[in-house]
Amino acid sequence: MAPANGTTPVELPHPDRKDLVLTDVLFALSDPARLEIAMQISDGILDMADCHLSNPNVPKSTKSHHMKVLREAGVIRNDPVGRGRLLTLRLQDLDARFPGLMKVILSGKQ
Template identity: 60%
Template sequence: MSGTQGLAHPDLADVALTDVLFALSDPARLQIVRDLADGPLEMAQCGATDPALPKSTRSHLMKVLREAGLIRNEPHGRQRIVSLRRDEVDAAFPGLLDSVLAGRDR
């Protein structure tokens, strides 16, 4: 697939737990995951990142989450829709997202 349309999304069987934990270790990436727990968002709506944050930094945050298998980033017209791969992550790492999302109220 071309770089502008389709992005590679790893099979979670090929993702190490350490990669997932690393992706969740950054507060901005963790907030993105928490925001996406309520449902898919347009990439521009992901409120975890400061609106003044450079586009390259925002793209890097999303890339780390996508490569760790936590999110799906799909084209939708001129926008990109970002969603949490909840069912797949729960199957590969049972209880992990429940623990991460339970900490949301702390």
């Protein structure tokens, strides 16, 4: 999502570890598509362009909305790198705030 003038994408806001809220995290992960994204990212850093959903017909705007919900809840980081974005799961922050939560949630990983 590079700006129209071709410059590097801007840094997006992410909540601090101390500001993570359990209900926000659970809401973000309650949607099957967002949970699928979190599971993909749990394997490591993922380029946003390589992140896919099981339904290939999902509009880009919907995918962007899912990323925003996950980022604002503190589940993922979405950092600019060049003209793209890298996604990471905030496991250390989530485990510090809610010990064991992500292990349980991600245990359903196929």
